[in-house]
Amino acid sequence: MKTISINLPDFIDLNEKEIKLLIATKLYEEAKLSLGEAAQLAELSERAFIEILGRFDISIFNYNAEELRNDVKNA
Template identity: 55%
Template sequence: MQTITLNLPDTLNLDANEVAMLVATRLYEQGKVSLGQAAEICGLSKRTFIELLGRYGVSVFNYPASDLASDVANA
């Protein structure tokens, strides 16, 4: 796994865990990492990560609407 160092303003009052969660949720939301990879970035289990996704406004169902429409049509 790659390590990145960020310099953040002290006024943000963010700890390393919260920054990891912010990055992981955004990467998951964009489809750049899987649910398991996002959980691993945060050092969490998949279940715990899923439970925390809602706090960051991210749905666990990371599925494009266009794919859903075609799946319904095929059902």
């Protein structure tokens, strides 16, 4: 894994775990990490990560329109 250092303004009141969660959810949403990878980055079980995705209104189904059409056609 890569290690990065980020300087945040003092008024941002987030701890390291919260920042990891925000990064993991965004990377998952953009399909840059799988569900398992994102959960690992957030230091959560996959089930707990899925529940948090729901709170952020992020679908666990990362299909683009073309993939969805193909799945429907093949069903």
